[in-house]
Every structure is written in structure tokens, then in C-alpha cells.
Amino acid sequence: MTTDPLVRLLAETAPGLRVESEAGGTAPFAYDASNYRVAPRAVAFPRSPEEVSAALRACRELGVSVTARGGGTSMAGNAVGPGLVLDFSRGMNRILGIDPDARTARVEPGVVLDDLRDAVAPHGLTFGPDPSSHSRCTIGGMIGNDACGNRSVRHGRTSGHVESLEIVTIDGLHAIADHTGLRPADPADYGATAELEAALRGLIGANLAPIRTELGRIPRQVSGYQLHHLLPENGFDLARALVGTEGTCAVVVAATVRLVPTAAAATLLALGYDDVVDAAEDVPEILRWTPTAVEGMDSAIVATMRARRGSGSVTGLPDGSAWLYVELDGDDETDVAVRAGQLLDTLKARGRMLDGRVVDSEVQRRSLWRVREDGAGLAARLVDGGESWPGWEDAAVAPENLAGYLRDFRALLAAHRLTGVLYGHFGAGCVHVRIDFDLGSEEGRDATRRFLREAAEVVVRHGGTLSGEHGDGRARSELLEVMYSPAMIGAFEAFKRVFDPDGLLNPGVIVAPSAADADLALDVPRPQGRTTLFTFPHDQDGFAGAVRRCVGVGRCRSNSGGVMCPSYRATGEENHSTRGRARMLQEMLRGDVVRGGWRSTEVKDALDLCLSCKACSSDCPTGVDMATYKAEFLHQHYRGRLRPRSHYSLGWLPATSKLAGYVARPLNAVLRGPLGKVAAWLGGVTRRRAIPPFASRRALREVLGTAVGRPAAVLFVDSFTRAFRPQVAGAAYRVLGAAGLPCTPSSGLCCGLTWVSTGQLSVARRVMARTITRLDRGPHRDLPIVVTEPSCAAALKRDVPELLGTDAARRVAARVHTLTSALTELSTSDWIPAVPESLVLQTHCHEYATFGGPRDLLRGLGVRKVTEAEGCCGLAGNFGFEEQHYDTSMAVANLSLRPRLEENPDAVVVADGFSCATQADHLGVRAVHLAELLDPGGNP
Missing domain, CATH: 3.30.43.10 (Uridine Diphospho-n-acetylenolpyruvylglucosamine Reductase, domain 2)
Known part of the structure; x- marks a missing residue:
């Protein structure tokens, strides 16, 4: 107890x-x-x-x-x-009601913005403010910070969209703040509510002059408290005054928010400039055209996105080193298109824009918006490995003063020998910047404090505000004295005191602020006493630098889009998100809250439901690779200790499956009977799944063709294909031949993946070394290597060079292709296979993260409708076969795979991954490999 x-x-x-x-x-x-x-x-x-x-x-x-x-x-x-x-x-994430006629919604504070938008979309409505974190930020958080977002040029701040707030004060009083004041939620509390309101009215009456002269000067003035909404001429609008108080005055338990209609037509212009100052010079002219959004960013973010996700991840940008996105909308597509053309002509005539275009493609628009929305994460860990930090990421000025402010701000950066990555809401004068502060040393922190003070003076000199939407928090509250008079600071203190006399609500923020350099996370220390087996080549501090990649932007907490993070989507628990796990690993290395180091049971528990899907390595803007971190942790955690039974039964499957091939028929008969259940229990494998039947050793020889004279590729027959579905190797052999890539099969080798996923890294390295030696030598050492099993292809491409760290491993990795990438990039034939009109596609997570899936190839081959089961299938190699993970595995399957299969009961289902196909089979549907679908000698 x-x-x-x-x-x-x-x-x-x-x-x-x-x-x-x-x-x-x-x-x-x-x-x-x-x-x-x-x-x-x-x-x-x-x-x-x-x-x-x-x-x-x-x-x-x-x-x-x-x-x-x-x-x-x-x-x-x-x-x-x-x-x-x-x-x-x-627990408080429900939409309590929608009134389409009044254009309002009543929500609890934990409702995610995208969930609200999805719920009101059928009524032709949306919530106007749209931060880049819209897939995971909550309405309560937006109210706390008075959030704005990409379309704030049109829709302004959250405070402009709040009808009323239900709040609870520190003494437990439940009340309702609206546009005319405060009323009790329970009539019995009328006296306490009236007393609170009277104190607030007295406070405003005593401070009319500073409130009228210092607050509400520019659109993005979020810093401090918005007491001007309580002025007599503004009707004592307590709801709006409480927005942006960052939880320092009361706790919001529900809100009634105003909705706006969605536009019938919209278009996006992408404009290229030499630098961000030139872009800012054009903003006042652009605003004359009543855009919904004017967003800007510099080249560092684009370069990082392309380096992390491939050159095709950013398409549609014009020439330039800095860009503006300008969105125009209206009731008529033709009218919007005409206005877009006229705006382009106007900007060309002004002479600052290098290049500009209307982005007609919906795919390109999504690509461009994703770059902008991932700006905070992409800027945190750039392509050169450098790290940058928030702290001065949220200043704002009037849009007409933006160019002048940026000139002075960049000069200040140069004077302090700092580099900033710029992006943000140029149309609202709010520019985000992440800066390469040195927060790990006392000298660096002192320098950071000096810079922040001088930056505050610069923005105030330009009539601006320290915070334009993120709030003051611990980062900028100390600097409010630079922006506001002592009288105004005193009014802020009195306002908080009325609600929270003991200073218990979010202390250290806005009033009685903590120092800006107090409570810094600082550097994560390196692991002590043990050398990690993974080399972490992209992180200067090895494992510590790798886990420090997580800066908390929380994209892993999204329930839609991409694949990350399947366990969070299934459970909703922070500990089961990529971010939660990364933070636990950081705490493990710090050692003061989570103790025990590599032996920590708390960290083991947090990592337990990680499916090692690797989607975070692609979907996370900072490139967190939790599958690799988990493998390293399991290796260190169990070193010299007895492991879970499934680590032996499933981790050593490539070795045992070779032996099984000699006795496949009698072994399969045994596994189908009562002894199979006993064997599953002994191996820590769930008895709720059928163990896939093993193929005989002869089966592979029977499906592969005769050797070709001059092969153009090596067909790597992985352990799963050899042991369970050799027919896929045969189909791939024929498909590659038809595509002009005659291949020579290579069997008997292993990528080591099962030992990696169970953290048996010493064994994995030995297995990998043998495989690399074979593939890097001999007459076919320069040929592309085509791997039909996506997880094995990904292991050869990424895990092997990062675990071995040798030139040979890197040479082999550079040659590795999935069947999809081989057909897309290497095919020399005009062969057009017969394909169905439509199909359901389950892309393997490792293929998605490392190579990209077969969707575009299938469409290019003539499949008119590709219905994707977006997200992880839930089986994930050994994960879904382990007894303790079965329920989570099926919960993940229920997110996307099962619904897509049930919606398309007669469709052909394509699943290249053995795990994905096995999960589909468990759900009662046979899936085929891409090779089987395209096989000129087969019929799926």
C-alpha cells in the first residue's frame, strides 16, 4: 500500500x-x-x-x-x-454534443482536434484554429495556450472560437465562464461564484489604463493574461480572458466552441525566395488577397525531410532557398484559380519572388503540408546531425513589421554565433525558430540567457510579443518584465491570486516565474559500464544521442495517418507510445527516477508492447527508431540471464526451421494435434493461433528454375520464404525474369532479424557476418539483391550495417531491394502483367519504413482501386505469436486490417510480409505475395 x-x-x-x-x-x-x-x-x-x-x-x-x-x-x-x-x-475525451444550426460543439478537454474536425465535417463545418499538431493536440491544450495554427490568417486564435468554458477552481468550485461573466454549474455555489466575479471586476476597474494601452495590440499577442477581454467595452468576456492562461488560474473540464463552414474550393500556391526576409517583404501584399494561410519555411527543413524520407517526399516546390505556402479559398473553383494566377503575376512584378506555381496535385499538396506540419520535429535533428532547441520559437510581430524583425533577429543570431531554423505563420507575423543552443554546459546556458534577454528586447522594439501561440510557459515567463510594465505585471499577479491564492496551479508559469534555465532536461548521459552492440552511426553520442532524438512533438500519439504507433493506437496509453518509451529510456540513462539501468523492469514493461514495426523510424519527424532501441535494451537486459521462452522458440526459428525441413510432413501432423498445443506452451507461443506448416527442403528446389547464364540480380531466399512459402520464391524468380531481371537464387543465408527483434544481438552479428561474407564475394558480388520478405530486406538494408558497422555490410546494404523496388527501379522489360481491377493491400511496416510500399507500382501496372489497410497488421513477427501479446496483436489488427478485409470480402488481398499474410489467414482470408499476383505462370 x-x-x-x-x-x-x-x-x-x-x-x-x-x-x-x-x-x-x-x-x-x-x-x-x-x-x-x-x-x-x-x-x-x-x-x-x-x-x-x-x-x-x-x-x-x-x-x-x-x-x-x-x-x-x-x-x-x-x-x-x-x-x-x-x-x-x-478519460475526458468525449464530444458531448454538436449543434450544426448554431455551429457549436461542446467537448471535453481531452478531445483531439482532428477527432472534432472529423465529427463535424459531415455538417460542412470545422474548427478554425489548426496547429500543426492537429492529429494529437487536444482542445483543452489549445485553450490553455490560445493556439492558432496554419490558417490563423483567416481564423485567428482559439480565444476567438470559444463560447463558454466549464472550469474547476483550486478549491473545487465548478463554474461556467462565458461572454458576460461567471455563473455556477450548481446553483448552490452562487455565493462563491459571485464573490469570485466581484473580485475580478474590482481588479479590472483598478487597472484600466495599463490594460487598455498594453494588451491586444497585435493579432498574435498571447503573452501574459488577456485581461482586455474583461474591459467594460468588451462586455466582461471571462471565457476569452481565461483562454491562454495555461492552466494557471483554473482547470477546464468542458468547452463550448464555435465552428466555421468549410470552403467549397481552395488552392495552394508555392512561392520560392532567396531567403526568409525577402519572403516576409511580400507578406503585406499577399494579405491583401485575403488568404486563409501564409506559411513560411527555410531550406534546412526541406533538406532534412528529403534526407530522411527520400527525394520523393517533397514534391511541388519551386526554385528557392525559402518558401511561402499561400492558400486561397472561395465558393467557386474558377474564381479561386483566377485569383491565384493574378496573385502570382503581382508577386512576379514585385521582383522578390524567384519562382512560384499553383500546386494542382492533391498528392503534392499533402506532401508540402506535411513538410510544414513536421517542421518542429524536422528542425530538431537536421540532416547534418546537428540538434536545435525551442525556447525562442514563438515570437510574433505585426505582419507589416515581420521583415524588419527578421533582419534584426538574424543579426542577433549571428552576433551570438547561433544558427536558427526558421518556419512558421508568416501571414500572422509569428515565426518559429529552433536554435542550436548549448544547454549542456554552464557557459552555454549563460549564453542562452543573454540571448533570450536580447531577443526579447528586439521583438519588443518591433512592437511584438514573446509568444504568439505556444504560451509563455517556463521558457518565456521570466521575460515578461521586458515586454510589460510593472503595473501590468502586478495586474497579472492579482488576476492569478483571485483564482489561485496559494499559487498551486501550474506554478512557475506567467506569474512568479521560474528561471528560463531552471529544470532543463540537459544532456542524456551515455550508458555506463557497457558498450552497445548497435553502432548508432547517425547519432554522435551513440545510444544516448539516439534516444535523445525524441523531443516530444508527439506525432506517435496520432490515431490516423502513417503507421506509427500501433500499440498506442490500440491502448491509448502514453507509455505505449514511441514518445513514452523514448522518455523512459532517457530516464533510465539519467537514473534518478527510473533506477536499475539496463536491468530496469519499468523500462522492460514500457517496451513490452512495442511491436518493433520500425514505422517510427520513418513517421517520427526526428527519426526515432524504437525497434532498434528495444533490441539493444533486450540484449543488455537479458545478458547473462535466462530469457523468456519465446526468445528461444521464435528467435531461433531460422535455425530450427532448417531442421524442420527434413521432417516437415510428420512434424506438421504433430503440430496440428494435441502435442502441438503442448509444444506451443513450452515455447511461450499462444495456443490461439495455428502454427504455420513447414515446407520440406525439396519444395524450394522444385519451384525454382534452372540457373541462368548471365543473371542480372541475386534472389535472396530468406528463412521465412524457404521454411513456409517457397512458392513465393518461385513466383519471384519468374516475375523477375519476365521483367528483364533474370536472377540466380541464393538460399541458406539469413539476415538475423529474429535474433535482433528478441535482442540476441551477439548471435545476430555472427549470423549477419556469415551472410555478408557470402554476398560480398564471388562472381555476383556487384548484382542487385532482391529479397521477397520485406522484413528481411529491411534488416539487410539497415540493421546489418548498423550492427556490424563494416564497409562490406554497407556495400551489401546498398544493393538490397524488395521485389517492389526492383520492379520499379531496375526492370528493363516492357512486360505488362495481368492484374485485377481492385485489391486490398497490406504493406509490411518494415517495407513502409525502409523502402516504401507497392501501392504506386500496382497502380502503375493497372490496378484501378487499391484499398490500403493503413497501419500495422498486428502480428509483427514474433510479437503476435507470444502468448502475452495475442490480445494486443488482435486489437491492432482490428484498427485497419480486419475492417478492410470485411469491407472487401471478395477482393484479392496482397500482403508481401509473412507476418501480414499469416495475420490475414488468422482472420480467415488468404493473402498473396506481390510475386504471386504478378506471376506469369500462376493464378492467385
Whole structure:
């Protein structure tokens, strides 16, 4: 039983409230997307206003601070605190009502923005503010920061879209703030509510002059409290005044928000410039054309995206070193197109724009918007390996002052010998920048403090604000004295005191601020005492630098788009997200909250539901590769110790399957009977799946053709194909031949993947070394290597060179192709195979992350409709066969694969991965490999 009096009191006063107080449950909540780390005392997951009230009363009784948290994507340290963290994303994430006629919605604070937008889209409506984190940020977090987003030129800030807020104060009072003041949620609380409102009215009356002269000067003035909404001429709009208070005055438990109609037509212009200052000079002219968005970025972000995801990941950009995206909308497509052409002509005549174009392709528009939306993550870890940090990422000026501000700001960067990566909302005068601060040394932190003070003076000189949408948080609250008079600072203090006299709500933010360099996360220390087996060639500090890639932007918490992170999508738990796991690994290396180092059971538990899908290595803007980190951790954790049974039964499958080939028929008969269930139990394998039948050794020889005289490629017959579906090798042999790539088969080699995924890295290295020696020598050492099993192809392409670290491994990796990439890049034939009109496609996660899937190839070959089961199949190699993971495996399958199969019961299903095909088979559907689909001698 816990000895923490807070946990005991919460159990008494809110008996159904889930509270985590152990390191494994609290450590990931020590971070948001900022530079700060503050370990909480406990984390609670309320499900109702009543539980919130009970929690706040308990905290006030014990003098414990409270921090409200949504998606945890705050970049200024707004969502971390030392006391109780209330996570609203788990239990208070419901849309309570939609009124299409009134164009409003009532939501709980944990509702994700995209979920709200999806719910109101059938009514032709949307929520106007749209931060780049729209796939995971919550409405409560947007209210806390007064968030804006890419289309703020049209829709402004969140405060302009709030009708009313349901709040709970630190003493547990549940009240409703609207455009005319405050009223109780329970009539019995009328007296307390009236007293609170009277105190606020008195405060405003005593500070009319500074409020009228210092607040509300420019569109993006988010810094401080927005007390001007309480002025008599503004009707005492307490709802708007509480937006942007960052959880320092009250906790929002519900909100009624205003919706806006979606435009019938829209187009995107991409404009290229020499630099961001030239781009900013054109912004005032662009604003005359009433755009919905004017977004900017520099070349560093584009270069990083192309380096991480391939040259095809950014298409449609005109020439230039800096770019603006300008979106125009209207009721008529022709009218919008005419206006776009006229704007282009106008900007060409002004002479600053190097090149510009209307982006007609929807695919290119999505590609361009993804670059912009991933800006914070892409800028954090650039193509040259350099790291950059927030802290001064959110300043804003009036749009007409933007060019002048940027000139002075870049001069300040140069004077401090700092480099900044610029992107942001140019049309609103709000420019984000991540800077290569040295936060790991005392000298670097001192230099950072000097820079921040001077940067504040620069932006104030240009009539601007320290924060334009992220809030002041721990990063900029200390600097508010540069921006505001002592009288205004005093009014802010008095405003908070009315709501929170003891300073328990999100302390250190806005009022009585923490120093900007207090509570910094600083560098993650290197592992002590042991050398990692993976080389981590892209990270200067090895494993420590690799796990430090996670800066908390939280894209892994999205429930749609891409593949990352399947376990989070299945459970909704922070610990089961890529970010949560990365933070646990960071805490493991720090060692003060999560103890035990590589032997930590808390870290093992956090990594347990990672499917090692590798999707994060592609989908995460900073390139976190949790599959590799998990493999390294398992190697270190179990070194010299007994492992789980499945590590032996499944990890050593390539070796045991060779032996099985000699006795395939009697062995399969045994495995289908009662002894098969016993064997599964002994191997730690679930008995709820049928063990796939083994193929005989003779089967592979029978399906492969005779040797060709001058092969153009090597067909690598992996362990899974050899052991379970040799017919795929035969089909691939014929398909490659028809495509002008006659091949010579290479069997008996292994990529080592199963030993990697179970963390048996010493064995993996020995297996890999033998394979590389064979492939790097002999008469075919320069030929492309085609691998039909995507996971094995990915292992040869990435895991092998990163684990062996040799020139030979890198040479072999450069030759590796999947069947898709071979047919796309190497084919020399005009052969056109027969394909169905439509099909369902399950792309293997490793192929998606490393090579890209076969969708475009299939469409190019004539498949008119490709229905993708987006996301992981859920089996993921050994994961879905392990007894303890079966339920999660099927929960992941239910996210996309099962629905697509049920919606298309008669369709051909293509799944190149053995795991994917096995999962489909478990769901009652036979899937074929791409090779079988295209096989000129077969008929899927």
C-alpha cells in the first residue's frame, strides 16, 4: 500500500480515479515538447468534473501543485509540473454534443482536434484554429495556450472560437465562464461564484489604463493574461480572458466552441525566395488577397525531410532557398484559380519572388503540408546531425513589421554565433525558430540567457510579443518584465491570486516565474559500464544521442495517418507510445527516477508492447527508431540471464526451421494435434493461433528454375520464404525474369532479424557476418539483391550495417531491394502483367519504413482501386505469436486490417510480409505475395 498521503487522500475522496505514482507510470510525464524536465509526484486520469473537483480539493488541502495536460505537445514547458499532473487525453475525451444550426460543439478537454474536425465535417463545418499538431493536440491544450495554427490568417486564435468554458477552481468550485461573466454549474455555489466575479471586476476597474494601452495590440499577442477581454467595452468576456492562461488560474473540464463552414474550393500556391526576409517583404501584399494561410519555411527543413524520407517526399516546390505556402479559398473553383494566377503575376512584378506555381496535385499538396506540419520535429535533428532547441520559437510581430524583425533577429543570431531554423505563420507575423543552443554546459546556458534577454528586447522594439501561440510557459515567463510594465505585471499577479491564492496551479508559469534555465532536461548521459552492440552511426553520442532524438512533438500519439504507433493506437496509453518509451529510456540513462539501468523492469514493461514495426523510424519527424532501441535494451537486459521462452522458440526459428525441413510432413501432423498445443506452451507461443506448416527442403528446389547464364540480380531466399512459402520464391524468380531481371537464387543465408527483434544481438552479428561474407564475394558480388520478405530486406538494408558497422555490410546494404523496388527501379522489360481491377493491400511496416510500399507500382501496372489497410497488421513477427501479446496483436489488427478485409470480402488481398499474410489467414482470408499476383505462370 502506498505511503504517499496524496495518493491515499485521492483514493478516499475520488475512489474511482486512476492515479499512477510509481516511476513506470510517472516518468514519461516529466516531459512535454519543450526543453524542460520536471518529474511529477503523481499522474491522475480523471473521467468527470467531479473527479477533477475532488483531486483539486485534495491538492489544496495538502498544498500540492496541479498541472493540467492534454496531448503533452507544449513547447514552452507549459504541461510539466512537480505535483499532480492531470492527463485529460485518456478519460475526458468525449464530444458531448454538436449543434450544426448554431455551429457549436461542446467537448471535453481531452478531445483531439482532428477527432472534432472529423465529427463535424459531415455538417460542412470545422474548427478554425489548426496547429500543426492537429492529429494529437487536444482542445483543452489549445485553450490553455490560445493556439492558432496554419490558417490563423483567416481564423485567428482559439480565444476567438470559444463560447463558454466549464472550469474547476483550486478549491473545487465548478463554474461556467462565458461572454458576460461567471455563473455556477450548481446553483448552490452562487455565493462563491459571485464573490469570485466581484473580485475580478474590482481588479479590472483598478487597472484600466495599463490594460487598455498594453494588451491586444497585435493579432498574435498571447503573452501574459488577456485581461482586455474583461474591459467594460468588451462586455466582461471571462471565457476569452481565461483562454491562454495555461492552466494557471483554473482547470477546464468542458468547452463550448464555435465552428466555421468549410470552403467549397481552395488552392495552394508555392512561392520560392532567396531567403526568409525577402519572403516576409511580400507578406503585406499577399494579405491583401485575403488568404486563409501564409506559411513560411527555410531550406534546412526541406533538406532534412528529403534526407530522411527520400527525394520523393517533397514534391511541388519551386526554385528557392525559402518558401511561402499561400492558400486561397472561395465558393467557386474558377474564381479561386483566377485569383491565384493574378496573385502570382503581382508577386512576379514585385521582383522578390524567384519562382512560384499553383500546386494542382492533391498528392503534392499533402506532401508540402506535411513538410510544414513536421517542421518542429524536422528542425530538431537536421540532416547534418546537428540538434536545435525551442525556447525562442514563438515570437510574433505585426505582419507589416515581420521583415524588419527578421533582419534584426538574424543579426542577433549571428552576433551570438547561433544558427536558427526558421518556419512558421508568416501571414500572422509569428515565426518559429529552433536554435542550436548549448544547454549542456554552464557557459552555454549563460549564453542562452543573454540571448533570450536580447531577443526579447528586439521583438519588443518591433512592437511584438514573446509568444504568439505556444504560451509563455517556463521558457518565456521570466521575460515578461521586458515586454510589460510593472503595473501590468502586478495586474497579472492579482488576476492569478483571485483564482489561485496559494499559487498551486501550474506554478512557475506567467506569474512568479521560474528561471528560463531552471529544470532543463540537459544532456542524456551515455550508458555506463557497457558498450552497445548497435553502432548508432547517425547519432554522435551513440545510444544516448539516439534516444535523445525524441523531443516530444508527439506525432506517435496520432490515431490516423502513417503507421506509427500501433500499440498506442490500440491502448491509448502514453507509455505505449514511441514518445513514452523514448522518455523512459532517457530516464533510465539519467537514473534518478527510473533506477536499475539496463536491468530496469519499468523500462522492460514500457517496451513490452512495442511491436518493433520500425514505422517510427520513418513517421517520427526526428527519426526515432524504437525497434532498434528495444533490441539493444533486450540484449543488455537479458545478458547473462535466462530469457523468456519465446526468445528461444521464435528467435531461433531460422535455425530450427532448417531442421524442420527434413521432417516437415510428420512434424506438421504433430503440430496440428494435441502435442502441438503442448509444444506451443513450452515455447511461450499462444495456443490461439495455428502454427504455420513447414515446407520440406525439396519444395524450394522444385519451384525454382534452372540457373541462368548471365543473371542480372541475386534472389535472396530468406528463412521465412524457404521454411513456409517457397512458392513465393518461385513466383519471384519468374516475375523477375519476365521483367528483364533474370536472377540466380541464393538460399541458406539469413539476415538475423529474429535474433535482433528478441535482442540476441551477439548471435545476430555472427549470423549477419556469415551472410555478408557470402554476398560480398564471388562472381555476383556487384548484382542487385532482391529479397521477397520485406522484413528481411529491411534488416539487410539497415540493421546489418548498423550492427556490424563494416564497409562490406554497407556495400551489401546498398544493393538490397524488395521485389517492389526492383520492379520499379531496375526492370528493363516492357512486360505488362495481368492484374485485377481492385485489391486490398497490406504493406509490411518494415517495407513502409525502409523502402516504401507497392501501392504506386500496382497502380502503375493497372490496378484501378487499391484499398490500403493503413497501419500495422498486428502480428509483427514474433510479437503476435507470444502468448502475452495475442490480445494486443488482435486489437491492432482490428484498427485497419480486419475492417478492410470485411469491407472487401471478395477482393484479392496482397500482403508481401509473412507476418501480414499469416495475420490475414488468422482472420480467415488468404493473402498473396506481390510475386504471386504478378506471376506469369500462376493464378492467385
